[in-house]
Amino acid sequence: xxTPSASPRAxxxxxTMIGGGQLARMTHxxxxxxxxxxxxxxxxxxxxxxVVSPDVVLGSHDDLDDLLRAAEGAVxxxxxxxxxxxxxxxALEAHGVAVRPPSxxxxxxxxxxxxxxxxxxxxxxxxxxxxxxxxxxxxxxALIEFGAAHDWxxxxxxxxGGYDGRGVWLIDCGQEQALExxxxxxxxxxxxxxxxxxxVRELSAMIARSPHGQGAAWPVVETIQRNGQCAVVLAPAPxxxxxxxxxxxxxxxxxxxxxxxxxxxxxxxxETVDGALVVNELAMRPHNSGHWTMDGAxxxxxxxxxxxxxxxxxxxxxxxxxxxxMANILGAENVPEMSMDERLHHxxxxxxxxxxxxxxxxxxxxxxxxxxxxxxxxxxxLADVRERAERAAHWMSHGVWTDGWDPHQGEN
Amino acid sequence: xxTPSASPRAxxxxxTMIGGGQLARMTHxxxxxxxxxxxxxxxxxxxxxxVVSPDVVLGSHDDLDDLLRAAEGAVxxxxxxxxxxxxxxxALEAHGVAVRPPSxxxxxxxxxxxxxxxxxxxxxxxxxxxxxxxxxxxxxxALIEFGAAHDWxxxxxxxxGGYDGRGVWLIDCGQEQALExxxxxxxxxxxxxxxxxxxVRELSAMIARSPHGQGAAWPVVETIQRNGQCAVVLAPAPxxxxxxxxxxxxxxxxxxxxxxxxxxxxxxxxETVDGALVVNELAMRPHNSGHWTMDGAxxxxxxxxxxxxxxxxxxxxxxxxxxxxMANILGAENVPEMSMDERLHHxxxxxxxxxxxxxxxxxxxxxxxxxxxxxxxxxxxLADVRERAERAAHWMSHGVWTDGWDPHQGEN
Numbered sequence: 001x002x003t004p005s006a007s008p009r010a011x012x013x014x015x016t017m018i019g020g021g022q023l024a025r026m027t028h029x030x031x032x033x034x035x036x037x038x039x040x041x042x043x044x045x046x047x048x049x050x051v052v053s054p055d056v057v058l059g060s061h062d063d064l065d066d067l068l069r070a071a072e073g074a075v076x077x078x079x080x081x082x083x084x085x086x087x088x089x090x091a092l093e094a095h096g097v098a099v100r101p102p103s104x105x106x107x108x109x110x111x112x113x114x115x116x117x118x119x120x121x122x123x124x125x126x127x128x129x130x131x132x133x134x135x136x137x138x139x140x141x142a143l144i145e146f147g148a149a150h151d152w153x154x155x156x157x158x159x160x161g162g163y164d165g166r167g168v169w170l171i172d173c174g175q176e177q178a179l180e181x182x183x184x185x186x187x188x189x190x191x192x193x194x195x196x197x198x199x200v201r202e203l204s205a206m207i208a209r210s211p212h213g214q215g216a217a218w219p220v221v222e223t224i225q226r227n228g229q230c231a232v233v234l235a236p237a238p239x240x241x242x243x244x245x246x247x248x249x250x251x252x253x254x255x256x257x258x259x260x261x262x263x264x265x266x267x268x269x270x271e272t273v274d275g276a277l278v279v280n281e282l283a284m285r286p287h288n289s290g291h292w293t294m295d296g297a298x299x300x301x302x303x304x305x306x307x308x309x310x311x312x313x314x315x316x317x318x319x320x321x322x323x324x325x326m327a328n329i330l331g332a333e334n335v336p337e338m339s340m341d342e343r344l345h346h347x348x349x350x351x352x353x354x355x356x357x358x359x360x361x362x363x364x365x366x367x368x369x370x371x372x373x374x375x376x377x378x379x380x381x382l383a384d385v386r387e388r389a390e391r392a393a394h395w396m397s398h399g400v401w402t403d404g405w406d407p408h409q410g411e412n
Numbered sequence: 413x414x415t416p417s418a419s420p421r422a423x424x425x426x427x428t429m430i431g432g433g434q435l436a437r438m439t440h441x442x443x444x445x446x447x448x449x450x451x452x453x454x455x456x457x458x459x460x461x462x463v464v465s466p467d468v469v470l471g472s473h474d475d476l477d478d479l480l481r482a483a484e485g486a487v488x489x490x491x492x493x494x495x496x497x498x499x500x501x502x503a504l505e506a507h508g509v510a511v512r513p514p515s516x517x518x519x520x521x522x523x524x525x526x527x528x529x530x531x532x533x534x535x536x537x538x539x540x541x542x543x544x545x546x547x548x549x550x551x552x553x554a555l556i557e558f559g560a561a562h563d564w565x566x567x568x569x570x571x572x573g574g575y576d577g578r579g580v581w582l583i584d585c586g587q588e589q590a591l592e593x594x595x596x597x598x599x600x601x602x603x604x605x606x607x608x609x610x611x612v613r614e615l616s617a618m619i620a621r622s623p624h625g626q627g628a629a630w631p632v633v634e635t636i637q638r639n640g641q642c643a644v645v646l647a648p649a650p651x652x653x654x655x656x657x658x659x660x661x662x663x664x665x666x667x668x669x670x671x672x673x674x675x676x677x678x679x680x681x682x683e684t685v686d687g688a689l690v691v692n693e694l695a696m697r698p699h700n701s702g703h704w705t706m707d708g709a710x711x712x713x714x715x716x717x718x719x720x721x722x723x724x725x726x727x728x729x730x731x732x733x734x735x736x737x738m739a740n741i742l743g744a745e746n747v748p749e750m751s752m753d754e755r756l757h758h759x760x761x762x763x764x765x766x767x768x769x770x771x772x773x774x775x776x777x778x779x780x781x782x783x784x785x786x787x788x789x790x791x792x793x794l795a796d797v798r799e800r801a802e803r804a805a806h807w808m809s810h811g812v813w814t815d816g817w818d819p820h821q822g823e824n
Contacts, residue, residue: 032464053464298787348724
């Protein structure tokens with residue numbers, strides 16, 4: 001594996017993506033346009049990407065041999081999640097695999113504490129935080145001190161492995177609740193605590209960076225979370241002033257440069273009540289907050305991620321419409337009687353402009369099984385585009401058209 | 413096969429496409445978004461669609477058993493070419509396969525003489541034509557009479573199997589040439605002759621129709637042919653008045669309805685010097701003249717074809733920009749020293765807005781190996797968009813940037 005070689009198919013390269021989820025599935029769509037076929041390392045033959053690509057290596061992202069098998073002959077190896085152990089990433093690099101983003105960058109997306117420390121070092125705005133690793137008694141004391149200093153407006157987080165609200169605990173009821181959560185979670189996870197930032201909304205600044213150092217930023221978007229996971233994305237973020245948008249893009253581009261990121265990076269931000277930006281999370285891969293680009297930007301995040309990891313020049317990132325709204329299709333608490341196929345029929349009849357992306361996943365409560373984009377027509381108000389997207393996604397999830405639609409339901 | 417059943421994958425259906433070419437390849441991209449995986453019947457494991465879909469049946473479109481194998485469990489069977497023998501289509505239907513378009517419609521796309529006769533019957537405008545099947549001496553006499561009546565401004569055509577300029581002979585030099593072509597070709601092909609229509613340009617009216625009878629028309633485009641095959645598409649057709657555009661769309665929608673077409677139909681038209689429209693060819697599948705929709709229309713022709721054959725409601729067909737230009741990437745006479753991958757790098761650096769679609773095919777002279785779309789920015793003149801698309805396609809084909817670019821080179 002010291003000399004990764006190009007695929008024989010018409011002289012175009014093969015990229016391997018670790019993980020067979022929806023991000024790999026949609027990356028495969030873009031790989032096809034570039035004359036390629038995405039190879040995926042999937043845990044199961046039924047994974048969203050494994051059912052649509054013929055180049056599947058079955059195995060585990062925790063197993064170095066599986067990773068090496070998946071990398072063989074590929075010109076670059078990239079990821080649809082952050083779960084590959086750091087020591088494996090380093091071993092792959094030692095074997096000559098072009099790991100993109102490299103382990104030296106990806107570790108900051110894997111470890112929230114490492115990320116917070118590095119961002120603080122670089123002078124980027126982060127919430128106040130405290131390390132709760134190490135000795136249990138000392139950590140408990142540190143938590144009590146930190147919580148008191150921030151009026152118990154804090155969040156407990158697992159340093160590794162959280163996503164979509166998992167591994168994140170909002171503290172609403174003071175010290176007693178905080179210690180209870182800490183005691184329950186500290187056995188299985190290394191924890192940290194952060195100040196709960198008094199924010200007006202969440203933003204995402206998504207960029208891509210190539211090994212050559214080229215960077216490209218999409219318009220900054222607003223993300224709306226429900227039950228701890230992304231539900232809706234408004235592109236661009238409505239009412240965001242140009243100066244703040246550029247500041248967010250430049251923070252993301254600069255950080256990617258400092259960390260040596262290759263591929264996409266989503267920088268999730270809080271916009272505070274006084275107009276400041278605070279970095280929340282980082283992801284170094286295609287990201288839910290970039291799904292709108294599939295139908296609403298010149299270059300989709302999936303094509304761009306491939307271009308970046310292949311060190312191709314990056315594509316134009318302009319939006320193709322004034323307003324684009326993405327809404328996730330989630331599995332419902334009670335799977336609707338009407339099948340997904342029937343619901344899709346009805347949606348298409350009602351909204352011929354809806355762009356639906358289904359992941360081929362079984363429906364389970366709150367599981368992301370697809371998303372849809374509504375691209376606004378010229379002059380169409382955001383509220384109208386958003387209402388169509390939200391109603392459509394609600395229909396696809398629940399099989400019920402909401403008549404009393406409330407744009408703020410379940411937000412947190 | 414009397415009860416086609418849905419795929420077990422998340423309750424969504426499987427469509428089978430006969431043919432593993434680029435049209436199937438791009439249909440697979442759209443199938444993925446709809447939660448599906450396109451099954452293809454491919455002649456070779458290296459076919460453009462076979463290298464990107466995991467659901468490949470290897471076999472021949474001439475073999476009924478292979479066709480039946482490919483149809484098993486699929487809710488609909490459709491085509492990326494017109495080559496399946498009519499008797500096999502009828503046999504599939506007799507086995508309960510949902511053949512879309514049905515044989516009763518598809519026969520008109522397979523047989524130019526049948527098509528001409530049917531169109532004339534329906535009162536649709538067709539060039540004068542003469543049947544040259546049957547007795548050789550009688551056909552020769554008919555040809556001489558027909559040619560003389562049209563000042564030898566005629567075209568000889570194979571009734572079946574021609575494409576991309578194959579099976580079409582333009583007569584430039586009168587009776588002697590016409591008889592020479594006739595004598596050479598009549599052994600292997602059933603022939604017909606048509607009047608060469610004095611036209612200003614070629615148009616394509618592309619529509620989709622569902623079994624339910626819903627029809628949807630994309631904007632009418634101008635197609636520019638070189639060496640007998642489509643080279644460039646301008647969407648919408650520049651300067652086409654609204655009345656003529658609607659007439660073209662309605663001719664296509666009406667014909668699709670009369671013939672019972674299901675799926676896409678491209679009606680290729682001549683615009684004559686006196687502003688009339690004359691029907692040239694019909695295709696009942698995704699078509700080169702619709703490739704611009706992948707990046708320039710709300711619903712791409714590939715998604716629409718799937719929606720139609722599945723009897724889903726059809727998607728919105730509006731263009732998303734004022735001007736879109738598609739240019740084919742053809743294999744060059746001398747394959748460039750620089751690889752396709754390197755050429756792609758350079759193109760991306762020069763035109764970050766180019767949307768490239770490569771088919772994973774080896775380069776051979778005049779073979780369609782990909783295409784690209786340039787979507788105009790608001791206010792960008794057509795000439796500028798077109799020049800970018802043509803230069804980009806020329807670069808991808810030949811590995812040479814044309815400085816003295818001539819928009820009319822090689823047109824016929």
